[in-house]
Amino acid sequence: MKINYCDALIVGGGLAGLRVAVQTQEKGLSTVVLSLVPVKRSHSAAAQGGMQASLANTVMGKGDNEDVHFADTVKGSDWGCDQEVARMFVTTAPKAIRELANWGVPWSRVRQGPREVVINAQRTTIVEPSEAHGLINARDFGGTKKWRTCYTADATGHTMLYGVANEAIRREVEIHERKELLRLIVENRRCYGAVVRDLITGEIEAYLAKATCIATGGWGRVYRTTTNAVICEGTGQAAVLETGIAALGNPEAVQFHPTPIVPSGILLTEGCRGDGGVLRDVDGYRFMPDYEPEKKDLASRDVVSRRMMEHIRKGKGVPSPFGDHLWLDISILGREHIEKNLRDVQEIAMTFNGIDPADEGPKGWLPVRPAQHYSMGGIRTKPTGESPDLSGLFSCGEAACWDLHGFNRLGGNSVAETVVSGMIVGSYMAEFCRENDIDVSTRLVEESIEKEVRYIREILERPESEGMSIFDIKRRMQHIMDEKVGIFRDGTHLQEAVDELQELLKRSRKVGVRYKCLKANPELEETYRVPKMLKIALSIAYSALMRTESRGAHYREDYTMRDDLNWLKRTLVRWSDPEATLPELSYEALEIMKMEMPPAFRGYGRKGQIIENPLSAKRQEEVEAIRRRLEAEGKDRFAIQEALMPFDLPENYRAKNERLGVGYA
């Protein structure tokens, strides 16, 4: 029995996991990171466009601060997020980006003087002030009031990941590659670590830790058409679900990005539109201003994706062997801009489609269609990142439902969340490790390992099955998710999806493998992963079926209203019976009377589609009264915010952020 001991165990070596690891290591805790792949290959590297932080350095970001970033995030979430978490996030984001600058992330910097940009398809000259020269630059992104998205060309995730990974190497964090989480070691509502399989030797071992953090990213690969990397299969979240104790939050909240390229589904960053690119239809017509007069091509992602599909349904799509699509036109930005700031986009378009997007006119237009991109839902945590149900279990980044994004995440808020939540959750986790020892029996550890050893052996001993292979089952699952749990949802199709996925789950538990080796064996790995993926797919489909309203990215054609009266609540999913084919759902309310920003219209999307909750108006009056009173008393925005909705932060993350021209105001 191989047992590894550490204080802090982190599963997942992307930006979130590594940032947590740096934090716990810095606090003197022995820290181990487990990763499926070399950590610098994590899907964080694929984030292109940028990271939101309200620095307000560029002239187009002037007036930006935590309050504006907070309001954008809450509206973007369609009031589904935890507003306290959003406050924690916007307060820490400027510190996170400045820390990354110190760690060597070569952020694009402001250049003083006039600069030509494209705004609303018009060439416009902006003038950057000399005092901003050399400070971190920002570009425009969807659903934001200010230019707030800081970037390194369109390889922002890559430079951030290398910055944080190099910092982890510098601090000598132990990183164990090609290790896969199979099961959490749990007893009496306490998590003691994990049972892990070595993907090279096939050995099954235990990692025992005072605290375990799941930072395994998103679960996009339960869909066929997704921008996600092939390792984003949700098996980390499934291991949490399989404890039967901890819950997933809002799995039905799935983001579809407007502009993955057709047919490969590889992402083309929102920065394309942020920098001035536009969407066009079969006639070359720029259609978004007709639907969204205010934000146009830069409404939030859920809205733009739906408008695109709506337009395709009207017959305005471009027919292709891979289905109808629309065009993304960035040629209007000019070759120089593209080759400097959108070079990965150009490289992807040229490699995978043979199109140079800098070519003028229709020749350079890129075929795009919305596809699965991000999971707002995930492992439900408290604002500290700890599971409310399972002591010693933490989660952060896309794997978690912390819940910063509610029912729609803003572009640029995901890489920002990874590092910010890494800082915050890492601190709380370190505190937990200092205050809690583990007292674990070897019997429990042995049993936990033994269960997985037996399970793997049982898979290998299964008779060769007739009919569907494990690969067929996976493909079928992905097809069902694309077709029936996509952008437009309704009760009939969701019910069909739930029924079919349950059948697939049963089948997946019996399927045999052809090659019987215990070591590096792709078919064996697929065979124990797919049932986990099916549990995630079922959690998404079933939660979507039960949520009879439309909110953010969850759109029901049979319930088109956002229902604040009945559905201002978070879905919680648990899977307590391992033999069951459906999870149990429950709900936790979002309390309007505690919100800093009570529910209202987002400012984009369809108007008049809200079933109002009377508490929203009541809280709004209360908020305004408090604001008026404190303003009359001469209180600043920080004191007013504190009175409206207090929140906690560890370290000095609570400290005010300095900005150009306004200091700490």
Added chain:
Amino acid sequence: MPKHKIMTPDQSSGRELTFEILKYNPRDPNSRPHLETYKIRETPGMTLFVALNMIREDLDPDLAFDFVCRAGICGSCGMMVNGKPLLACRTRTADYPDGRIRLMPMPAFELIKDLSVITGQWMDRMSKRVESWVHAKEKQDITRIEKPVDPDAADATFELDRCIECGICVASCATALMRPDFVGAVGLNRIARFEADPQDERTDADFYELVGDDAGIFGCMSLLACEDHCPKNLPLQEKIAYMRRKLSKA
């Protein structure tokens, strides 16, 4: 207005492709290295990512290879394609007119199985050797406005920070094959990256301490296969020459 645009320049006719792939599991005593042949039908716009998954799903569930992003961003899928080290996800089958493609694992790295090699530990050693992080004495307060950086210097640093540690420069390097401790173009580029970074306070003498030997900057024989094959088109030749001139004076 184009009603139909060709998605890829090669709407191939579904010709037959013949793959020869090295199969070997060094941890299985019964396994012997050998070439296995697979025949599949080409699909429009097919890349090696699509082809290898098709082979695994339909013909050989045991075939091992590595992909993560499948978009040329993460650097996981370096392999030898008809003798040249390439990122498999960006390699189109249409670029092989005779339809015969031979795949081998990258040399210089430890083999896991078939086309899968361990690059992570190699890169980790390199990162530690060149101390791949910013060296600055003064600690910056993260609540304050950041230190300004010349925009051109930031861009120049970013240019070299684009390396994805795919290992292709190592697999194509004669020195690396002869000297397992050679830091490779990837390591020398990393040195150049921090040399260009205005935030890093290290001097040429400091860099000389790290790579001023035959396993470092003086090991390069200037064959330049690294630059020929770098999927990110990094200016490796220029940067190695530049660093060598600087460090020979250090």
